Amino acid sequence: MNTPAHLLIGAAAFGRPAHNRILLAAFAGAALPDLSLYLMAGVALFALNIPPSRVFNELYFSDTWQTVFAIDNSFIVWGILLGVALWRASPWAIALTGAAILHLCLDLPLHHDDGRPHFWPATSWVFESPVSYWDRTQGAMWIAPLEAALALGAAIILWLRKPPVWAVIATTGLLFAEFWVVRQWLFFFASI
Template sequence: MNTPAHLIFGAAAFAKEGQPRVTTAALLGALAPDLSLYLMASWHLFLMGTDAEIVFRVLYYSDTWQAIFAVDNSFFVWGGLLGFALWAKSPAFIAFAGAGLLHLALDFPLHNDDARAHFWPATDWKFISPVSYWDRNHYAGVVGPIEMVASVTCLAILWCRFQTLIPRLILTLAALMQLAPVFIWIFVFDR
């Protein structure tokens, strides 16, 4: 799924009105499994001037990048974090780990050749799904609209949950961010 959708879903599942630490933790947890990709891709694209085709068609699949993705996309790592959070009875840590685990659960069935090793350190096996959230050759034309409808539904739930101005401005930003990947991928791959 697109990262903004993960943020929206994580917030819908774990954000709490009047509990900004829990809400922030949910957003950070939803972002965390993709953070390494954003940092490494940004470094190459904007600081080193690496061509987007190289970043997303070569570096993404490199052993180094895949090793990093294996750690921050591991069901074992995130499950351990959630177990510890539940033991510690920390609402913010539960929201963080829960949103991260939700991110993985939503990504797992939606990655084809760009799948990650979700069961590290036990194995480097990857589930190569026949379905992709972004690749039109693997049903992205079906998945994309479903993701959009689900995101709008979650945004409506969040809009009802959060009644004050600042959260609603953030929700509006999230809605705009959910539309942004369409334009970003056009820019990145010149389509």
């Protein structure tokens, strides 16, 4: 699932009440499982000038990158953190960890050949879904519009809660980003 959709859905699911600390934690938690990818790919692409084909065809699948992805995409790690948040009865920590786990739940069935080892450290097994959120050969023409519809629904839920102005702006920007990314996956990358 695309990161903007994760943020919108995570904030809609865990951003209650719609005030600054809880909403910010839900947005952050929904982003954290993808953060390492953005940081590592950003450094590789823009600081080290490594070609995108090498970044996404080699480095992405390297043992080093996959180890980092295993840690920040682990149901076990996030489950322990959620347990601590629940034990401490910390609303912002519950929003953060809950949104991160929701991110993993949405990613697990939507990665065909680029999934993560979601049950690390117990196993390095990676579920290979029969469908993909981005790969047209694996059903993205059906999945991407559903993802965009879910993101729109989440945005509407967030707007109806009358959140702070920054959250309205963030929600609107994320929704536009989601629609742009879906358009790119379906129309631009399909022609390559």
